[in-house]
Amino acid sequence: MAASARGAWCVPCLASQETLQELCRKEKLICKCIGITRRNLNSYEVEYLCDYKIKKGTEHFLVKWKGWPESCNTWEPKDNLKCPAILKQFHTDHFKYLSQLHLSNSGILNGIKSLDPAISDSIVKKARQRIALRRWEEELNRKKSHCGMIYVENTVDLEGPPVDFFYINDYKATPGVITLGEAIVGCECTDCFTGKCCPTEAGVDFAYSEHKQIVIPPGRPIYECNSRCKCGPDCPNRVVQKGPPYSLCIFRTHNGRGWGVQTLQKIKKNSFVMEYVGEVITSEEAERRGQQYDSKGITYLFDLDYESDEFTVDAARYGNISHFVNHSCDPNLQVFNVFIDNLDVRLPRIALFSTRNIRAGEELTFDYQMKGYGDLSSDSIDMSPARKRVRTACKCGSATCRGFLN
The missing domain is CATH 2.40.50.40 (OB fold (Dihydrolipoamide Acetyltransferase, E2P))
Structure with a gap:
């Protein structure tokens, strides 16, 4: 830290607070900002x-x-x-x-x-x-912005926290990509169920029930009320923007699938669970990164191909808890495209909703071949969350397992 005419200049420290405390005690130094005082120096x-x-x-x-x-x-x-x-x-x-x-x-x-x-x-x-x-x-x-708690557990091996993963709550734009849109107009509704609300203006169905559960089929887009809407924060058309409401646990799997995510609370069918976030990159950059990921056998690329195929979400280094959600050929989460303030159809937000009632303690999964739009029959599915060139064996263990992730 260096003093200047305007005050102190600070730079991030690569050492943990515990390491700094150890150094202070070893050198008999007082440093109140990291909790070392005269009273506890020799505690x-x-x-x-x-x-x-x-x-x-x-x-x-x-x-x-x-x-x-x-x-x-x-x-x-x-x-x-x-x-x-x-x-x-x-x-x-x-x-x-x-x-x-x-x-x-x-x-x-x-x-x-x-x-x-x-x-x-x-x-x-x-x-x-x-x-x-x-x-x-x-x-x-500390970093999450939603109300549910995040827990971490490993009773399987000695694997520690990932060394090159950074938690974010929203899309992280890369050069040449603009993810922050500003709504031009909002609804005037006092009751968004009966008024001329945002979905109506967009020419699509209202996505939620009065209990904020999804009622439209997979493939249909969700248009939520935005920052210019007159309706308040309790509007039933504000669901994804409020963030995950559940407490979740990142846990180490027993069958070689690495980390996974389980819910610590019951989740009702058709409920919003989490968003899939990461770096938003161009499709050209996704092709380049995809070749690197293929050699490592990892799958973090999710194409934003609602109407075009220009951008991809990469959650390998930057992401939220969805980074740790595993694939299943019989998943309990379904992908939906969501538009709130940014109405650019090339940049939908990716939301995961429950496909059935989920028990507390159950692992959360989604199908890595699942698309957020169009026909979801087995004949039309493309590899949306990763363009794999090397076939990767599937370990989901479901009765309908296809044998491969791609």
């Missing part, structure tokens, strides 16, 4: 437990102290530790490690003089992963 709080041994007949644990570098780890007798939840987690991680090796264990450490280095190493890696996922979860909830 010690257990962050996680690294190892275990019996010393002179007493149980000892190797402690990683929160806000202190690993060089300050110390062995502490169990009686000194007032962290029952962390002790329980240590035992649980130990038990799971042995279970994965198909070794019998009661889940406690009775009779063990010390841990095998491979076990302690695994426990430390799991603890670090848990902390990294919790920080990522906090970051996602």
